[in-house]
Amino acid sequence: MAQGTGPTFHTVLLTLMISLLLAGCASPKPSNLAQREASAANTPLIEAVSRGDFEKVQALAESGASLNTLTEQGTPLEAAVKAREDRIVWFLLSEGASPDLVGSAERTPLMTAAANGDRRLVRLLLSAGADVNARDAGGATPVMLAARSGHLPVVKVLLAAGSNVNVSQDGRSLLMQIVEGGDLLTAEMLVAAGADVNYRNDRGVTALDIARAENNRDLEMLLIQAGAEI
Incomplete structure (x- = not known):
């Protein structure tokens, strides 16, 4: 087959994504994407997410269960993230769950x-x-949350x-904060990032102080080499 005679895979994929985006903009917002409040006990979706029951989560979403319900245990998406249920997180996001809805502990x-x-x-x-x-x-x-816990790969992302x-x-x-905790590797990454x-x-204290x-001494040298005022 001759090369260059037809659209590439990436071109087809981009066209498909644009078509889906335009279709989504033209369609009314599904009722199960409205933000609501309820108790966790009255939110079967939270229970299904916490159990990692993907099929149940899918069935509930298809039947109209609210994906953006805020309960005392957080939102369905937050529950999925806490349980590290990647597949459920992906499904909820693909169905329109809000990635920024504030849950428990704000x-x-x-x-x-x-x-x-x-x-x-994090990437998802x-x-x-x-x-x-x-x-x-x-x-x-x-x-801040990632750096203070020393999660360098996440900090980088x-x-x-x-x-x-x-x-x-x-x-x-x-x-x-990182210098105070003595984390040289994270400090190096932050310095490299600017x-x-x-x-x-407000008291005039710097990281070098x-x-x-x-x-x-290691952090002191790092900061001086990075231009800290002595």
Whole structure:
């Protein structure tokens, strides 16, 4: 077969995606995508998700069960992320579940996946449009939650997706928090991503001050080499 005589696979795939997007925009929003509140006891979908029962989840969704119900245990999507049920997470997102609906502890599903170090789910949620810089009730973002737990692969994915490396919380930059915890590898990644090594809190303290106070020579050298003001 001669090459270059027909559309490539990627061209066909792109055309299909555009067609689906246009069809979705023209169609009315399904009733089971409306945001609702209910108790977990009255939400069979939450129970099915928590059990990892994909067939039941699929059947309930097809019968009109709300995908965006908020319960005291969170949303169906959050429950799937907590249970690390990749297939169910993919299904709920593909059916239109909101990737940014805040659930328990006022965290989005992406925050939960980042805190758990689940890179595959982080990528899946990002591909569905999850807000990479959303904040929880305490002001933490997904990259903060991942970095503080030492989940370097997840930190890398989040930074590549546009996470703000210079985010701060309670007057402390993310770099300051990581330096305080003594995590050299994560600090190196943040510095390489453009973290401001000279950020000062309201008391004038910098990451270098913290490294010196902790007598951490490796972090001190890293920050100085990155341009920290001595």
